[in-house]
Amino acid sequence: MNEPGRRRIPQLVIWAALLVAIVAPIAATAFSPQLAWRDPIYIGSGFAGVIAMALLLLQPLLAGGYLPDLSVPQRRRAHRWIGTGLVAAVVLHVGGLWITSPPDVLDALLFRAPTFFSAWGVVAMWAVFGAALLALLLRRLGWRWWAWRLAHTSLAAIIVVGSVVHALLIEGTMETITKVLLCALVLAVTAKVLIDLRVWTTQTRRKTKA
Amino acid sequence: MSTDALTRRTVLAAGVAAAMIGASGLLVPARARGLAPTSSMRGGSNNYLPGAPIVERIGGGGFWMSGTVRRADDGVPIEGQRIQIWAHTTEGRERDPHSHGATLTDATGTFRLEMPQIVPTFGQPHGHLAYDGGDFETVFLRPVMRSAEETSLRADFVLRPV
Numbered sequence: 038m039n040e041p042g043r044r045r046i047p048q049l050v051i052w053a054a055l056l057v058a059i060v061a062p063i064a065a066t067a068f069s070p071q072l073a074w075r076d077p078i079y080i081g082s083g084f085a086g087v088i089a090m091a092l093l094l095l096q097p098l099l100a101g102g103y104l105p106d107l108s109v110p111q112r113r114r115a116h117r118w119i120g121t122g123l124v125a126a127v128v129l130h131v132g133g134l135w136i137t138s139p140p141d142v143l144d145a146l147l148f149r150a151p152t153f154f155s156a157w158g159v160v161a162m163w164a165v166f167g168a169a170l171l172a173l174l175l176r177r178l179g180w181r182w183w184a185w186r187l188a189h190t191s192l193a194a195i196i197v198v199g200s201v202v203h204a205l206l207i208e209g210t211m212e213t214i215t216k217v218l219l220c221a222l223v224l225a226v227t228a229k230v231l232i233d234l235r236v237w238t239t240q241t242r243r244k245t246k247a
Numbered sequence: 248m249s250t251d252a253l254t255r256r257t258v259l260a261a262g263v264a265a266a267m268i269g270a271s272g273l274l275v276p277a278r279a280r281g282l283a284p285t286s287s288m289r290g291g292s293n294n295y296l297p298g299a300p301i302v303e304r305i306g307g308g309g310f311w312m313s314g315t316v317r318r319a320d321d322g323v324p325i326e327g328q329r330i331q332i333w334a335h336t337t338e339g340r341e342r343d344p345h346s347h348g349a350t351l352t353d354a355t356g357t358f359r360l361e362m363p364q365i366v367p368t369f370g371q372p373h374g375h376l377a378y379d380g381g382d383f384e385t386v387f388l389r390p391v392m393r394s395a396e397e398t399s400l401r402a403d404f405v406l407r408p409v
Contacts, residue, residue, distance in 0.1 A: 074337050074366045134369070138341065140293035141369045151289035151389055152370050207370040208395060 082133025161199030324356025
């Protein structure tokens with residue numbers, strides 16, 4: 038990817054493809070006929086969920102160093118900011134749904150909802166909070182690097198699988214084709230980074246630390 | 248080979264077979280049970296507003312909610328039972344009072360109420376129904392539409408006398 042000879046065009050293609058992958062599902066949601074029957078808070082919480090799903094794609098890309106032109110400190114900082122954004126989007130998603138229908142959200146949080154997908158979403162939510170907490174406490178915990186990374190990436194895997202199942206089973210405002218494509222991308226990139234970083238080993242390749 | 252002796256093998260085989268029949272539920276107690284009462288569904292009572300008025304139709308209509316009400320055990324249709332209905336529709340949210348209405352069952356235990364088109368909310372196109380009169384145990388149902396395109400939904404109640 039970084040040979041000087043074939044740099045410019047592939048890089049542009051990568052950034053353009055990334056932009057499309059992130060913007061398309063959000064834009065398609067804006068055309069959902071279901072928006073007409075919803076009030077602004079419900080619409081906002083739906084969009085927060087879609088945005089969280091789109092941001093989720095960036096995390097493994099940054100962690101694996103798959104995006105061109107970014108130095109290690111740059112992509113680490115970006116990974117942290119996107120992670121903060123993910124936490125905020127999840128809080129807005131669940132908070133907005135709570136305002137829309139408290140009993141439905143309470144059922145989901147207590148794992149007694151009739152909808153199978155809500156449990157996956159709730160598990161993914163706690164994994165997002167857990168992964169963010171691990172990131173915040175990285176220094177204070179003083180764990181060995183491989184142990185911290187295994188914990189953080191395990192939570193990341195739970196986030197990705199939980200979010201994908203959650204999103205795919207929902208009949209909501211997210212447009213189906215862009216949803217399936219985004220979910221497939223997130224799954225594929227996450228699987229790639231977990232394998233590339235060999236997160237199950239105690240060895241660290243300095244180059245790929247995120 | 249002996250045919251009359253009670254060998255360990257036959258005892259074991261008979262015991263296992265008896266356990267399997269028992270576990271499989273094929274052995275029903277000899278009570279005249281008949282029709283089992285409907286249990287409330289998960290989330291059925293969400294956004295319930297007690298005392299929805301009996302109406303000709305909810306809002307502008309265009310969608311039909313129907314079903315039957317029968318008595319547990321003997322399955323006799325029950326007339327004059329009040330069924331409350333609410334949903335997220337093209338005209339309002341589940342919790343809006345104008346999304347709620349009630350209707351009575353006829354002599355055949357059937358109820359049918361026109362309401363606005365149900366649209367998906369919280370990930371599924373679904374309706375809510377409640378029976379909470381005094382004569383039978385309260386039941387809350389939450390049927391899900393097979394597709395958001397459907398223009399009717401059905402839910403049947405089998406009620407247990409209090």
